[in-house]
Amino acid sequence: MTGNRRRALVVDVVVMGAGIAGLAAAHALTAAGLSVSVHEARNRVGGRLLSSTHDDGAIDLGATWFWPDEPLVRALTDDLGLATHPQALSGDALFEVDQRGPQRLAGNPLDVPSARFALGAQALAAGLADRLRPGTLHLVDPVSGVRIDEDGTVVVEAAGGPVTAGHVVLALPPALAVEAITFSPALPAPIRDLAASTAVWMGGVVKAVAVYDRPFWRDAGLAGSAMSHLGPFRELHDHSGPGGSPAALFGFAAAAQFDGAAPEQIATAFGHQLARLFGPAAADPRHIHALDWSRELHTSPRAPSPRASTATYGHPLFQQPVAGRIHWASTETAPDHAGHIEGAIRAGTQAARTITRLAVAGTTGTARGDRQERSCTN
Numbered sequence: 001m002t003g004n005r006r007r008a009l010v011v012d013v014v015v016m017g018a019g020i021a022g023l024a025a026a027h028a029l030t031a032a033g034l035s036v037s038v039h040e041a042r043n044r045v046g047g048r049l050l051s052s053t054h055d056d057g058a059i060d061l062g063a064t065w066f067w068p069d070e071p072l073v074r075a076l077t078d079d080l081g082l083a084t085h086p087q088a089l090s091g092d093a094l095f096e097v098d099q100r101g102p103q104r105l106a107g108n109p110l111d112v113p114s115a116r117f118a119l120g121a122q123a124l125a126a127g128l129a130d131r132l133r134p135g136t137l138h139l140v141d142p143v144s145g146v147r148i149d150e151d152g153t154v155v156v157e158a159a160g161g162p163v164t165a166g167h168v169v170l171a172l173p174p175a176l177a178v179e180a181i182t183f184s185p186a187l188p189a190p191i192r193d194l195a196a197s198t199a200v201w202m203g204g205v206v207k208a209v210a211v212y213d214r215p216f217w218r219d220a221g222l223a224g225s226a227m228s229h230l231g232p233f234r235e236l237h238d239h240s241g242p243g244g245s246p247a248a249l250f251g252f253a254a255a256a257q258f259d260g261a262a263p264e265q266i267a268t269a270f271g272h273q274l275a276r277l278f279g280p281a282a283a284d285p286r287h288i289h290a291l292d293w294s295r296e297l298h299t300s301p302r303a304p305s306p307r308a309s310t311a312t313y314g315h316p317l318f319q320q321p322v323a324g325r326i327h328w329a330s331t332e333t334a335p336d337h338a339g340h341i342e343g344a345i346r347a348g349t350q351a352a353r354t355i356t357r358l359a360v361a362g363t364t365g366t367a368r369g370d371r372q373e374r375s376c377t378n
């Protein structure tokens with residue numbers, strides 16, 4: 001389904017957003033025997049997991065790593081049969097304080113042991129999406145409204161048409177949800193205010209990745225990591241694939257540094273900084289990819305709250321379904337590992353557990369008890 005209005009759907013659960021949280025929720029709900037419909041605003045799955053594939057491998061413009069204390073990412077990776085490789089750590093880091101040039105930091109204190117996805121992090125989402133039943137996933141189908149009728153029926157207004165359900169999972173950043181979606185009746189003020197003031201993790205960041213013919217920095221005993229007080233990129237890391245292919249370096253900058261500049265301008269600035277840090281060999285990358293996540297319509301709110309903070313991550317109110325029907329599930333709502341892929345998977349599976357419990361108890365009947373997804377005429 002891509003855009004035209006379809007006949008109305010009736011399902012047990014609507015999942016809004018096909019990022020890793022939404023897909024984890026959909027997968028768990030389906031496994032519990034509930035009918036699910038997933039509506040995604042973009043023309044792709046993955047949300048903040050975004051990988052670009054080259055002849056010699058993938059690079060990530062969103063999430064890159066997972067860490068040893070993240071069992072759900074490891075389990076999903078293994079279940080999907082995805083290859084991983086350790087983050088390259090050996091060599092010295094660089095530290096740039098002022099115009100005098102970078103200093104070497106022996107033994108790379110900037111990186112910690114972590115793992116990477118050989119096919120890119122988006123492969124996690126693609127793998128889960130491939131497991132959904134045909135017709136479950138609706139791309140280019142942004143949701144604009146959620147209504148709860150007096151009898152408790154949830155009606156979700158998506159671009160392709162309304163969907164009637166027993167429950168809805170908001171698998172998108174809470175601040176974006178309250179900006180982009182009209183709720184009827186209105187959300188209670190405490191949860192609306194909480195959502196609006198919950199920062200989108202990495203929503204204010206620019207990521208740039210430079211791809212080279214070979215990891216030349218390793219010849220000089222450098223790890224590829226750097227910290228810079230001069231900027232515009234403050235933090236840089238080796239982003240090479242397994243065995244150094246594709247060879248790549250990436251950097252993070254605050255989006256405010258660029259004020260909405262075009263990707264080409266950001267790439268040029270990154271290229272100049274790489275040459276300053278790593279020498280002339282860095283001046284000639286094959287490509288530079290740059291993405292300003294603050295300008296991504298389906299990640300960051302247009303008007304983020306000036307009070308937005310990460311202190312509200314995993315807040316108890318996010319663990320309680322609104323009116324017993326509306327469930328929060330994004331990395332920001334996870335009580336553990338919030339901000340990370342691990343947190344997103346936890347949030348999605350937790351929402352699915354809650355819905356399954358409510359559905360089994362029969363306290364909030366889903367789709368009038370009929371667990372088969374079906375269409376009905378408008």
Ligand SMILES: Cc1cc2nc3c(=O)[nH]c(=O)nc-3n(C[C@H](O)[C@H](O)[C@H](O)COP(=O)(O)OP(=O)(O)OC[C@H]3O[C@@H](n4cnc5c(N)ncnc54)[C@H](O)[C@@H]3O)c2cc1C
Nearest residue numbers: 017019020021041047048063064065143330331339340341
């Ligand atoms: C640059 C960057 C680097 C990162 N690095 C790491 C890392 O190394 N390791 C790590 O663990 N985490 C990292 N993260 C964080 C990680 O990407 C997130 O925690 C995770 O992907 C969030 O998943 P999610 O499903 O909660 O949200 P999202 O991925 O944001 O998914 C939300 C989905 O909802 C969709 N959507 C939005 N609005 C609507 C609407 N109205 N209707 C329907 N759909 C809608 C979006 O298009 C999106 O697909 C990074 C993030 C960024 C941006």
